Every structure is written in C-alpha cells, then in structure tokens.
Amino acid sequence: MTSTALLTDHYELTMLQAALAGGHAHRRCVFEAFGRRLPGGRRYGVVAGTGRILEELADFRFGEAELDFLRRTQVVDEATLDYLAGYRFTGDIHGYAEGECYFPGSPVLVVESTFAEGVVLETLVLSILNYDSAVATAASRMVATAHERPCLEMGSRRTHEWSAVAAARAAYVAGFAATSNLEAGRTYGVPTVxxxxxxxxxxxxxxxxxxxxxxxxxxxxxxxxxxxxxxxxxxxxxxxxxxxxxxxxxxxxxxxxxxxxxxxxxxxxxxxxxxxxxxxxxxxxxxxxxxxxxxxxxAYGVGTSVVTGAGAPAAGMVYKLVAREDSSGHLESVAKVSKDKASVGGRKYALRRRNSVGVAHAEIVGIDTPPEDDGDDRDLMVQLVRGGEVLVPTDAHTARAHHAVARAELPTRALRLSHGDPAIPTVFLDQE
Known part of the structure; x- marks a missing residue:
C-alpha cells in the first residue's frame, strides 16, 4: 500500500491538533464540496474523479514513514501523532454519481463525520475533483461538438506524467473513445491507440x-x-x-x-x-x-486543450464546513458569509427537475430536508460510503455510461460554445 495521507496541506493537521487540544475534534460535522461557478463560463460541468477519491480513501493511513516525517519536521505534537497513527475514515459520504452533470451550488460531495476525520480529507478531495472535473467538463463539450465522430485523448506530453493518467480517465468518462496513455489503459481500462x-x-x-x-x-x-x-x-x-x-x-x-x-x-x-x-x-x-x-x-486527436481543461485547468470547487453538532447533539447550519465567497449552510439534498419529456430545467437543492419529487424528477444524491466502506463501483466505465445519460437530458442550450449562464438554474428551496 502507498499511503495518500500526506497528499494534504499543512494547515489541515495544525487545525486537527488545535481541535484535539480544544476538545472539539470529535464533534459531528458535515463538509461539502461544491463549485460557486462553472469552469470557463461553460453551461454545465461534469463530475469526475469521484472513483479515484474513493480508491484513495482506502490508502489514507498514517504509517511509520508518514508519522516519522511529521515528527521530525514538528508539524504536529505527539498527541496528534497518536491520533493519526490510528486514523481511518469511518464516516459517510454522499454525492453525485461520477459522470453526473453539475451546476453552481450543486452539492457534489457531502462528507459526514467527526471534524477530525473530515477536515484532513479536504486537499485530497479537492485536488482530484478540481482537476478531473475540469478535464471532463472540457472533454464533454468536445464530444458533444464532435457528435458521432470519436475524440481521442493525446495530451500526455502536455501535462505532469501522473496528471496525464488522470486526464485520460476523466476524458474517457466524458465520452472520449480512447487515449494514447498506456498507464491509463493499464490502471483504468481506457482503450489505447x-x-x-x-x-x-x-x-x-x-x-x-x-x-x-x-x-x-x-x-x-x-x-x-x-x-x-x-x-x-x-x-x-x-x-x-x-x-x-x-x-x-x-x-x-x-x-x-x-x-x-x-x-x-x-x-x-x-x-x-x-x-x-x-x-x-x-x-x-x-x-x-x-x-x-x-x-x-x-476522428479527432486532442492533446493540450483537453488535459488543461480548455483554458480552465481547475473546476473551482471548494470544500466547506456546512453543519456541526450543537451542544444538544443536533446538527446546526454554519456558513461563510464573507463578500464574494459566501456559502450556503446546512446539509444538502438535490434532484434534477425535468419536464414531462425528460428534459432538465432546474437543479433543486433542499437544505436539511430532501426536496419533493414532482413526478418527473431524478434524485442526484447517491450514498458512496457508509461507515468508511465504499458502496459503489469506482471504475471509469460505469461513470462513462452515467455521463452519457446525464448529458442527454440537458436542454440544447447546454451545448452552446459561447460563454454564458448555466443551462439550468440552481434553486435552494429555503431561498425561493
């Protein structure tokens, strides 16, 4: 096993240390990954990388090598090192299925756990979601524009060697037919050419x-x-x-x-x-x-543009605490309110509102309570992890099939290449 525990930022562990010392580390919390806007002024985004996150979660362990580094560099104290030595994520994760289309404010990933278990996952979650979703969003537009003609991913020489593998997977999820990258073929089963x-x-x-x-x-x-x-x-x-x-x-x-x-x-x-x-x-x-x-x-062979997100190399997703346990043991909403970076507090639930012929016309997000299906809607939230155990397939082929269905229900304006507003609005029910 190769640990993924140090694929994280320094401040996550210093927050953990302070929370442990202050007695708040085991407070029940809800974290949420979402995007305030779509990358590159596009009309829809594509969730990609969820399968990679779930696979990496299993290896998020602090072994002797990781603990020795943290001790030697004095990143955290001994009490925190003792906690990390036994770290294992035991919470729940809900979110959009990989390959799903998303819009500003969509609760793409919801992590329910103690503060200690959830806060240290921030960088791992965002580094994967931001890159993979940016690539998949660009790739999906290319595939839609190409119609029935296949697109081939050929960008390995235009990005970091391991980013190239992730990009090939994300492009395949979004509908690319094949990749030139052999490691993506070996690791993820993406056809190679x-x-x-x-x-x-x-x-x-x-x-x-x-x-x-x-x-x-x-x-x-x-x-x-x-x-x-x-x-x-x-x-x-x-x-x-x-x-x-x-x-x-x-x-x-x-x-x-x-x-x-x-x-x-x-x-x-x-x-x-x-x-x-x-x-x-x-x-x-x-x-x-x-x-x-x-x-x-x-057929089209696409390189630099797809692996760099066609000018938007990161999807702009953030990972925020949206609820915490209060003194009576109930969850209460919390939110950042600063100008231009405000978030919406509360545990989210989402569905895609569709008309009678199955065309999407709104993203409905309920806060603390799931929104009601009016008869034509599709529930977007899937339980991905329960008690630390992954419940869903993590392969690229399943995500690819899901994306084809999700994109097909979008209105035709979603496929416009000009910059503009999202194809459908996001409606938070308590803000109507």
Missing part, C-alpha cells in the same frame, strides 16, 4: 521506406501520418502500398485542416480508398472541432 510520429518517417531514408516498414509491422489497417513532406504525394503512396481496399487511415497534423481534409478525402475517393479514415490532430479544441464538422473527418 497510437501508430507513429514524424520522427518515424524522418528515421528512414524515404517516406516510401517508412510506410512499408509501418505497414509490414502494424498491418494495413494502421493509420499513416501523411504530412511530413508533401501530403498529396504521401496519400498516393499510402494507397499504392496498402491498396485502396485495405488502407485503414491517414492522419493530418498541420496546415489548414478543413481544406486539407477535403482535398485528401477527394483524393482517397478518386483512388478507390473510399473506406480509408481521416484522423486530424494539431492543437484541437471544441471550437476547432466545431469548425471541422463540415469537413470529411472521421
């Missing part, structure tokens, strides 16, 4: 020699990169070597992709290679994909 880069062509004495080598080794269904030198000559050579009936695909990675795709499609068809796919790459984002919709493109 890849053939050759320009360096492979440049290695050989001629483009013909490079194509022959690739076709001989990888088979005729491989995708040949045709823009190292002259695209027209490369396409003709590819068809000649693989045969019109057997050439799997060609990839374009530079230039005016719309006009090049049209020219290559016409050339392929004229040579009888009507079944050969055209894959385009080169700094694509949702806007470039939208511009390519009229072009004869079969």
């Amino acid at each position: 890849g053939t050759a880069a320009h360096s492979f062509t440049l290695l050989h004495d001629s483009e013909r020699e490079a194509f022959v080598s690739q076709l001989s080794s990888l088979g005729h269904d491989t995708t040949l990169l045709v823009d190292t030198y002259d695209v027209t000559e490369a396409v003709a050579l590819a068809v000649e070597l693989a045969s019109p009936e057997r050439l799997g695909g060609v990839r374009l990675d530079s230039g005016d992709l719309v006009s090049q795709a049209e020219e290559v499609r016409a050339q392929l068809d004229s040579l009888g290679a009507t079944g050969t796919r055209i894959v385009v790459t080169s700094d694509l984002d949702e806007h470039a994909i939208a511009a390519l919709q009229a072009a004869p493109v079969d």
Whole structure:
C-alpha cells in the first residue's frame, strides 16, 4: 500500500491538533464540496474523479514513514501523532454519481463525520475533483461538438506524467473513445491507440521506406501520418502500398485542416480508398472541432486543450464546513458569509427537475430536508460510503455510461460554445 495521507496541506493537521487540544475534534460535522461557478463560463460541468477519491480513501493511513516525517519536521505534537497513527475514515459520504452533470451550488460531495476525520480529507478531495472535473467538463463539450465522430485523448506530453493518467480517465468518462496513455489503459481500462510520429518517417531514408516498414509491422489497417513532406504525394503512396481496399487511415497534423481534409478525402475517393479514415490532430479544441464538422473527418486527436481543461485547468470547487453538532447533539447550519465567497449552510439534498419529456430545467437543492419529487424528477444524491466502506463501483466505465445519460437530458442550450449562464438554474428551496 502507498499511503495518500500526506497528499494534504499543512494547515489541515495544525487545525486537527488545535481541535484535539480544544476538545472539539470529535464533534459531528458535515463538509461539502461544491463549485460557486462553472469552469470557463461553460453551461454545465461534469463530475469526475469521484472513483479515484474513493480508491484513495482506502490508502489514507498514517504509517511509520508518514508519522516519522511529521515528527521530525514538528508539524504536529505527539498527541496528534497518536491520533493519526490510528486514523481511518469511518464516516459517510454522499454525492453525485461520477459522470453526473453539475451546476453552481450543486452539492457534489457531502462528507459526514467527526471534524477530525473530515477536515484532513479536504486537499485530497479537492485536488482530484478540481482537476478531473475540469478535464471532463472540457472533454464533454468536445464530444458533444464532435457528435458521432470519436475524440481521442493525446495530451500526455502536455501535462505532469501522473496528471496525464488522470486526464485520460476523466476524458474517457466524458465520452472520449480512447487515449494514447498506456498507464491509463493499464490502471483504468481506457482503450489505447497510437501508430507513429514524424520522427518515424524522418528515421528512414524515404517516406516510401517508412510506410512499408509501418505497414509490414502494424498491418494495413494502421493509420499513416501523411504530412511530413508533401501530403498529396504521401496519400498516393499510402494507397499504392496498402491498396485502396485495405488502407485503414491517414492522419493530418498541420496546415489548414478543413481544406486539407477535403482535398485528401477527394483524393482517397478518386483512388478507390473510399473506406480509408481521416484522423486530424494539431492543437484541437471544441471550437476547432466545431469548425471541422463540415469537413470529411472521421476522428479527432486532442492533446493540450483537453488535459488543461480548455483554458480552465481547475473546476473551482471548494470544500466547506456546512453543519456541526450543537451542544444538544443536533446538527446546526454554519456558513461563510464573507463578500464574494459566501456559502450556503446546512446539509444538502438535490434532484434534477425535468419536464414531462425528460428534459432538465432546474437543479433543486433542499437544505436539511430532501426536496419533493414532482413526478418527473431524478434524485442526484447517491450514498458512496457508509461507515468508511465504499458502496459503489469506482471504475471509469460505469461513470462513462452515467455521463452519457446525464448529458442527454440537458436542454440544447447546454451545448452552446459561447460563454454564458448555466443551462439550468440552481434553486435552494429555503431561498425561493
């Protein structure tokens, strides 16, 4: 086991020390992760990373190595180290299923535990939710814009090596068909793809020699990169070597992709290679994909844009204490009220209000009491953890399937690429 306990901030443990000393550490509390706004002015967000959080929770233990570091650096005192030595999360967690769409104020994750057990999870929860949800939100827009054409995640070389693995998983949850990242394939079962880069062509004495080598080794269904030198000559050579009936695909990675795709499609068809796919790459984002919709493109390879959240690399989620046990043993609401960063106190419950044909038109959030279903609504809160034990699947495939259903019920305005208001409003029942 590799401990995840030090994937946290210093102040979480100093808060713990002070709470233990003051006698408040074991007070029952409710923490909530939510976003005050959507990343990048988009119309909806996508919850991603929940499965990773639940898996990391099992390894959130302070072993000898972690305790020795904290003792040696005097981060906390001996009484706190004694507590941490036996730390195990034993509380409950509710929240949105991974892959769910969310909106400002959505109670994405609700942690119910003692203060001591819940406060130390803040950084772990937010570091995963903020990155994975940012990637998934961007990826979902790309997939929606691409319609039935597959998007392929190819951003491993544009982010931290382990962020690349998380990004591949999050993009897959949001609907990407595959990734170039092999660790994501091994760890999360995301399908992997890849053939050759320009360096492979440049290695050989001629483009013909490079194509022959690739076709001989990888088979005729491989995708040949045709823009190292002259695209027209490369396409003709590819068809000649693989045969019109057997050439799997060609990839374009530079230039005016719309006009090049049209020219290559016409050339392929004229040579009888009507079944050969055209894959385009080169700094694509949702806007470039939208511009390519009229072009004869079969798949999009997306790199930098998806792993950086298409300009919004963090989802902006926060983790706040919203309720605490009072002197009589009941939960009472607490909230931050400072300007621009106010939060809504109280334990939250949420449902997606839908019309008679199943289209979402509001996010209804009840405080301390679940909102009533008017007959067409969908309950959004799922119990993820009970008594410290994970209750739900944590795999990317389950989350991917859920996202497809959740996105399908959004109104069409949710898919607009321009910045604007959330596609549906969030309504807190006690504020109506």
